[in-house]
Amino acid sequence: MKHLALAIFLAVLFNQHLTVHVEAGDNFIRTRGVHFLLNGNPYYANGFNAYWLMYVASDPSQRPKVSAAFREATSHGLTVARTWAFSDGGYRPLQYAPGSYNEQMFKGLDFVIAEARRYGIKLILSLANNYDSFGGKKQYVNWARSQGQYLTSDDDFFRNPVVKGYYKNHVKTVLNRYNSFTGMHYKDDPTIMAWELMNEPRCTSDSSGKTIQAWIMEMASHVKSIDRNHLLEAGLEGFYGQSTPKKKRLNPRLDIGTDFIANNRIPGIDFATVHSYPDQWLSSSNDQYQLSFLNNWLHAHIQDAQFILRKPILLTEFGKSWKDPGFNTYQRDQLFNTVYYNIYSSAKRGGPAAGGLFWQLLTEGMDSFRDGYEIVLSESSSIANVIAQQSHKLDQIRKIFTRMRNVGRWKRARAMRRGQWHGRNGGRRIGN
Secondary structure (H helix, E strand, O other): OOOHHHHHHHHHHHHHOOOOOOOOOOOOEEEEOOEEEEOOEEOOOEEEEOOOHHHHHOOHHHHHHHHHHHHHHHHOOEEEEEEEOOOEOOOOOOEEEOOEEOHHHHHHHHHHHHHHHHOOOEEEEEOOEOOOOOOHHHHHHHHHHHOOOOOOOHHHHHOOHHHHHHHHHHHHHHHOOEOOOOOOEHHHOOOEEEEEOOEOOOOOOOOOOHHHHHHHHHHHHHHHHHOOOOEEEOOOOOOOOOOOHHHHHHOOOOOOOOOHHHHHHOOOOOOEEEEEOHHHHOOOOOHHHHHHHHHHHHHHHHHHHHHHHOOOEEEEEEOOOOOOOOOOHHHHHHHHHHHHHHHHHHHHOOOOEEEEEEOOEEOOOOHHHOOOOOEEOOOOHHHHHHHHHHHHHHHHHHHHHHHHHHHHHHHHHHHHHHHHHHHHOOOOOOOO
16 A cells, blocks of 8 residues: 555554454444444445345346345455345235235345355345335335324324334344344344444424434334344435534435434444435536535535544445436546545544445346446446455555554563563563
């Protein structure tokens, strides 16, 4: 790495902030302050989204696509995947009625977890959707309506006791699932990095943020009552709310009832998340303005994670669509480089940003899943190189910090041995 002396100096500083007892080598990712740890060592990860994994894997004949995606990901240094652990009602659902599950779909998720483990990939599993795709909160509300509940809005998902009971039961079912491939319960499997309460929760009917705040508090407590092994995050996009009114000017004119600071301060939430889609949020502005917004957006959230939340942060969704007017691959490379630079700059200082997960990874032969944001690594060498370079840079940081921690442990062990030797010899000095 360039500036190795500076990197080592930073590692020493970082090491001073990480005077922690090493967790047993159980392969669960933990947090300590603003850092992720894996078996006591700093953890950084370049990653991707692949919402389709369970859906595709539920058909045994299609499972090679899952394996191919994981294989291509690992060959580019990608080690974290975010995917859906929900599919409510509709076509080929996981949960076809409240508390009733399709075993074939669940076996698809079993396979995804087993295959991720085989390729050394950690998973972030999302437990529900804000949107109608794969059922979402609308399906939960409709289920409750069919049982006689009078509900006027899909946002009643966050308020109605019957709906909340359905959601809690889904959480319990997934976390306690016995994996037919690995022979482990999901809640005991370190392949899973974290649970996500919901993909992009929004409650536009209550812009005060109180509804979402209460829901996250209740559901975080519920998850932790079942599973203390895994990390938990809320699924937030990062919009600022009423707790920091001056910061709301950073939002892209969206008022959706979430609050990046207040929501992530909830004790059961272990790390913060942020999403960024400048091409969607600022669609009428030019490319340079969108990149400037992205820089400011990421910088603000990384600073807040470090100094206000004091928790790690992951950029769990970002991308640029080839369907945008005037799109070219250079623009997409530039956006990825902007994201990756912000993450790397924080990570090399020992800051809270630990990785980014682009939307979305596909493999060849998945044309029906193309949405404009897809990355097929074998198709585009320029973006594949950008991704691989970031993976390498984060891995170098991890190695330096790990090496410095190991040197510190060795020195402490040597000092302890010397102390014990002097104690046995009455403090006498032997020899010259």
